[in-house]
Amino acid sequence: MKIIELKRNGDNMKTDIFGMMFFKMSKKHTKRIMGYEATRPFWHFFDLKAYIIMACMMGGGIGFRAAGIFPDIFIAFFYSGLGCALA
Structure with missing residues (x-):
């Protein structure tokens, strides 16, 4: 209880x-x-500031993935956790 x-x-x-x-x-x-x-x-729906923030976050994520800064296991857990949090 x-x-x-x-x-x-x-x-x-x-x-x-x-x-x-x-x-x-x-x-x-x-x-x-x-x-x-x-x-x-x-x-x-969003203002310019929101679109700029989204572009920076998406660009950063794509850049980190392309640069290979984080190991694949980290990426797998990160996306799994993010998906569960957004569900």
């Missing part, structure tokens, strides 16, 4: 931390999107 309670408290704490980190950004994007008066193309 105690283990289940601890797991639930840990999950709530993770959710709270995630919420605090992204709440401000979420509010900003929601306000901007709801302010659109007409139908917009899908690429207007």
Whole structure:
């Protein structure tokens, strides 16, 4: 019983931390999107800053993979963990 309670408290704490980190950004994007008066193309969903961040992160990931900086076992665990976290 105690283990289940601890797991639930840990999950709530993770959710709270995630919420605090992204709440401000979420509010900003929601306000901007709801302010659109007409139908917009899908690429207007994010602002320029968000696209620049995505490009840097994707470029960095591709660059690290191409340069062979990290061993394949690290890459396998990293992508597995990332996939589970996003599921």
